[in-house]
Amino acid sequence: MRSLLLILVIALFSACGGSGDYSPKPRGYFRIPLPKKAYQDYAGGCPFMFKYPTYAEIQPDLKAGAKPCWFNVQFPQFKGTIHLTYEAITDKKKFDMLTEDAYKLAAKHTVKATSIDQGAISNPLYNIYGIYYTIDGNVASSAQFFLTDSTKNFIRGSLYFNVEPRIDSIQPVMDFVKKDVDVMIKSFRWKM
DSSP states (O other): OHHHHHHHHHHHHHHHOSOSOOOOOOOOOOOOOOOOOOEEEEOOSSSEEEEEETTOEEEEOOSTTOOTTEEEEEETTTTEEEEEEEEEOOSHHHHHHHHHHHHHHHHGGGGTEEEEEEEEEEEGGGTEEEEEEEEEESOSEEEEEEEEOSSSEEEEEEEEESSOOOHHHHHHHHHHHHHHHHHHHHHOEEOO
C-alpha cells in the first residue's frame, strides 16, 4: 500500500513539475470558407440597377414602415446583410434631410469605433454621387454609404453582421463582403 501511495505522490509531483512558464493559448476561430467571386444583375422594379454577388439573396424589407424599394442583400453563410433604403427626392429640404440622416447614422458608431473615414463617390458619367463611410473597430456596421443624383433619387446602404462585433474574428469576412459593396457601388446605375 505504501509503495502505491509513494508511486502516486511521485507521479503527482512529476506531472506538476516543469519549467513553470505555462501560458494559455489565445482563443482561436474557425476557418470560414469564402466562395468564388461572381456577380449577377439586379434590375427589379426600382429606379436603379446594380450588380450583387451570386452567393447573396435579395429579400424585401418586411419591417413595419418599410417602403417600396427597401430591401436587404442577405449573405446567409456569413450572417450578414446590406440594408438598402431608397427615397425619391421631392425638394431640397428632403435631400438635405436624407444626407444629414445618412451622416448621423454613420456617426452613431463613434462610441465604439476606432476611426470613421469618409470618401467621396463621384461618377458624373452616370450622374452618381455620394459618400462611403468606413467604420473601423468593434462596431455593428463597418460600412455605410449613400448614392444620389442630387435631384430625384437617393439610396442609402449599410452593412451589418448578425454576430457579436469582434473585429478579430469577423475581419476576413468583413473584408470579403466590403469588396462586394465596392462592386455594387461601382456598377450602380439610375434607370432613366
